[in-house]
């Protein structure tokens with residue numbers, strides 16, 4: 001496989017003035033005719049036209065209408081030497097969507113046709129300059145059997161339609177806005193439509209259509225409401241209006257990722273469209289809202305202004321994640337969402353940054369771009385935008401984004417261009433800040449405090465350091481915005497949030513006129529993606545946990561206390577943890593008083609997940625972490641059993657089901673309490689979980705009951721899992737949950753369970769959702785059994801990666817993730833993880849996707 005370097009970028013040799021595509025969808029094959037008007041790019045350096053193409057048979061080529069054979073095809077590229085200044089090229093080729101299991105290009109999902117072109121899927125449809133900086137106006141004609149494929153969609157507006165001979169029909173779509181080919185989409189099938197409209201800020205009416213399989217129409221109202229809210233929010237917060245008269249969303253069951261932002265024809269994984277209280281959890285509802293927003297926001301950040309090359313992927317993804325996070329924060333509880341986002345960042349992105357696959361937000365090189373849709377590009381990229389928002393302030397940030405859209409609408413640009421707009425609009429020098437884009441690894445920020453009573457001065461000294469990562473050492477200091485507030489000894493706020501800008505390796509900030517030693521609340525709202533170490537005492541943290549006005553840091557203080565307690569128990573199993581357990585009692589009492597935000601309290605009562613604790617360990621021993629964590633939970637349960645039971649009862653479902661933030665908070669709190677109450681897995685625990693299941697009128701409650709029963713050996717476990725399957729076996733997304741909830745069980749017979757699930761009639765290796773529901777759920781969310789000393793967990797994952805390698809290389813490569821941090825585990829586990837990686841690497845015909853991830857992991 002070939003490595004591609006950012007430094008080698010050169011502009012495309014030819015511009016595509018317009019693209020006409022014609023699809024003849026026939027049984028057993030599809031004929032694609034592409035006619036493109038090319039003109040030489042004045043900025044281009046070569047005069048050869050080089051087109052990318054894969055997995056197709058060329059039937060004919062014509063240059064300016066004349067048959068043409070003077071081309072060569074080698075290594076996935078068609079080359080025409082010096083074809084002239086301006087010409088039209090027509091290529092007819094044959095493809096086989098019905099045999100396409102990679103789910104890139106044109107493929108079939110449950111008999112319906114759909115496309116996935118980002119990043120490099122368009123080359124599986126026709127020969128083209130498959131790169132994001134070639135923008136063109138697309139006209140698309142689709143022809144198919146009218147009965148089997150009544151719905152035929154592409155980007156833009158419907159221009160023409162009609163019946164043909166033999167029961168076939170055609171439709172012509174035209175998208176007047178130039179776009180790169182990765183945003184091209186086609187859908188043809190037998191689908192039902194749910195319709196609504198949105199009136200834009202200038203009074204234009206936009207038709208909104210969601211297409212789903214017959215029977216799923218009743219599960220679209222949340223997605224539709226989320227779409228309308230997104231359109232409104234983008235107008236209000238960014239002044240961005242939607243430009244076309246139609247916006248389509250199509251839900252498909254076979255999809256490699258969550259969704260795709262093709263201009264005016266978003267294609268979604270069903271998991272991120274369908275939502276109903278009986279089949280979707282509160283967290284599913286939140287994901288649907290967030291991802292509908294994300295794809296819609298791409299209309300401006302990604303589509304109208306796109307990427308010059310794939311090294312700039314975070315230009316659109318980081319910015320769009322930041323936009324969807326802020327949208328969700330505005331629609332729900334800001335502090336709760338920030339907590340959840342930071343938890344994900346720490347668990348998944350920090351671990352990526354600490355692995356051999358660490359890479360910069362604007363990387364310098366890659367082998368397979370589809371491997372770079374990572375937590376670093378998306379979530380760390382979003383943190384970089386958030387920091388710029390913090391440094392500039394909301395108002396100037398908005399001026400900068402206005403400038404960005406004005407300056408670059410209709411163009412393909414770079415992360416450097418984005419940051420330049422931030423600099424130009426604010427008058428600030430952001431050159432040091434740009435290092436965040438270029439340097440991989442999570443920085444550490446150490447803070448020490450000093451109080452000088454005689455001068456009534458308080459100082460905070462920050463020391464930053466950057467870890468070495470593959471191919472990067474001796475990194476430069478970063479420009480880090482640190483939001484800080486100060487509290488007095490009674491919890492009163494002495495100094496409201498102020499942003500300190502740390503730019504040196506070591507830097508001290510002084511606060512004058514401090515009559516007493518204050519307690520600092522540092523990195524409020526998690527204002528920078530760093531590993532923070534402070535010299536705060538447990539008492540300081542307890543004060544912050546109760547009084548901090550910053551919701552995130554209030555929670556963070558409790559988590560830091562929990563991490564310290566877990567470490568103490570890991571070091572010394574008999575350690576005295578009564579103070580920590582008593583603090584939890586105070587939180588429970590707060591819950592019993594009925595005061596405070598229940599969703600926040602639910603998070604405060606939850607100990608850090610194993611994946612977060614692991615980030616704080618020099619050598620990871622999952623079983624030891626789990627033992628310490630469970631021992632603490634058991635002590636909490638034993639000490640506060642009555643109070644916890646009362647808190648559970650107080651938060652019982654009373655009355656109508658509702659999706660308000662208050663109702664979701666109540667459920668979250670009740671579930672956090674149930675998890676503690678059932679931690680011992682005895683008869684009483686099983687009875688409690690079963691009762692919770694029996695009383696459920698929604699999927700959130702059902703899933704909680706199943707999760708609390710998953711590790712149990714009591715008879716209720718089998719009863720509840722059987723009932724759940726019988727009720728929901730016709731709902732694939734719920735069957736996914738049934739697979740996952742069994743795969744995460746920390747119990748003796750897990751490997752027999754996994755074998756049973758793998759051989760279950762409902763398991764389908766070709767469906768990514770089902771594969772993830774079993775294998776990712778196990779490898780990511782069952783760390784104790786995945787890292788079983790027998791090595792059976794690694795073997796289970798290894799075998800599916802090898803099997804998927806030829807079926808769906810993108811999914812196979814993603815499945816390698818849980819093995820990549822192998823060097824951080826105990827020597828015995830390391831050896832087994834390494835052996836699993838080596839076995840994969842030795843597989844014949846390894847795809848470039850899997851090769852890149854496995855070979856880099858092994859370095």
Ligand code: HT7
Pocket residue numbers: 116118119256257258259260261294295298317370373810
């Ligand atoms: N921009 C979309 C990326 C995407 C994708 C990438 C590789 C392979 C399959 C894919 N499906 C969607 C999704 C997004 O970030 O909005």
Ligand code: ZN
Pocket residue numbers: 294298316317320
């Ligand atoms: Zn995106």
